[in-house]
Amino acid sequence: MKIAHIEVIEAAIPFDDGGSGLGITPGRWDSLEFVLVRVETDTGLVGWGECFAYSCRAAVAAAARGMVAPLLQGRELPATPEALTLELQRRLHLFGRYGITMFAISGFDIALWDIAAKSQDKPLHALLGGARRSEMPAYASLVRYGDAELVQKYCREAVAQGYRYIKLHEIEPDILRAGRAASGPGIGLSVDVNCAWSTEQARERIAVLREVDAMWVEEPVFPPEDIRTQAQLNSTFPLGAGENACTRHEFARMLEAGAVRFAQPSVIKVGGVTEFVAVAALAEAQGVSVMPHSPYFGPGYFATLQLGAGLAGEPLFEHLYVKPAADLAEGGTPLPVRGVVRIPQVPGHGFVPDAQVLARYRI
Template structure:
């Protein structure tokens, strides 16, 4: 089986989150930027991948087109996706072990796994290990509102829709407390501050985390690779971290340092399915529970669902709590219903893009 064609597709799909879209990205965040990878083989199989590209879409697309596409176009698929992933990382290491290089590799890796699973006639999770579930509990991952009334409104709305878990991206203690009051005592709450605090501030805010009975505090300090500080905080309160880490090697350092209770690889950033599964195996050896990072849609969303099927413990699926202007998946994305998402069972990822949506939101 040979790779006949590779397309790198840039998309921008607007969304509404009910807020101002300010606080996390450099400017207003009101759209999902995507770089999709489409790989077609000479047997007619088509695999789809997803590269992380929020705010960095043009750079990620350039890495995919200029560095990776030339190395894979025309290749015989006589090696596993893991081996091809390793080859790409080795040949491109001088261009970065973090950031856009790994984001681009992630997309190609996902597409190659999609092809491998379709070729086997099995859903992706069947190639990855024992499936422990056909549905996964989801949490509503709210954007940062920085507003008491807004966060209370959307917490109540999520609970009414059946979510039993919510993630905040707030940094103000009063807004965080308001979210707990609105959600009620039975709903699980985690708090991701996106590296907003220094070590002293984070230690002081642990009291707020205990007060609201948070499930975990996510990426409390900058820089995210300050494992020494994270380990000290993790000894006092459960931390989640890893959305900014690439490859199994960085996660190994994190876990060996005792810096995290809940490792959080993102399949479209960490290095794809191959690296995600390596992190999952490492986490299991350390007795830690993986909580995938997945605030995106498209092939990465579908891949995360398959990964959730084989994770040990009780993983939660992160669902970005926004309303997209268009659904990229033909037949519809499997969204949470009463707080749970059904894992696809068709061969491959189960993702096929809607041609009309692809055409409407594609960037030339």
């Protein structure tokens, strides 16, 4: 079975989060940007992948088209794509092991795993060693509002919808307290700072995190690769990190340093399914929980569910708590219901785009 055709597709779907869209990304964030990878074999099988593209769509698409696709066109496909993905990493390492290059490789790896599972008529999780669960509890991952009233509004809304876990992206103590007050004492609360605090602020605000009974604090300081400081903070309060880490090697350093209690690989950033599986194995060996990073609505969402099926412990699924203008998935994305999301049991990872939606929002 050979790769017969590759297509890299760009799209953007607006969304509403009830806020200003300001606070984390370089500009106003009000659309979901996609770089989709479509790989078709000479037998007619089609695999879909997704490269991380928020605020960097054009650059990632250029890397996917100009750097990765030419290395795969016409290639014979092995039973599973690990060796082929690692070959891509070796041949492209001069252009950066992390960031844009790895985002592009991630999308192709996801598509190749989709093909591999479809060729054996199995859900992806079955190809990866089987499932520990058929559904995952999800947490409502709120955007950063910077407004106590909005945080309270959406925390109450999420709880009313049945979520038992919520993540705040707030950085001010009073807003964190407002989030806890609105959620109530029985809701698991985590806090993602997105590297906004200085080391001194992080140390000071551990008291606030304890006060609001946070499950973990995510990436409290800049830069995200400062694992020495993360390890110091992790010794005093549970820390999560990894959405900005690429490959198993960055995670190995993080784990060896004792820098996290919750490892958070992102399948469309880390190097795809191949690297995610390797990271999960390292974390399990170290007794560290994996909490996947997945604020996505394309193949990355579906691939994360498949990977979550086999994770050790009690992983949670991150659901970005926004309202897209359209659902990109044919037949609909399996959204959380009463705080729980079901894992697709079809061959592959389960994502196929809705042709009409893709045509409307394609760039």
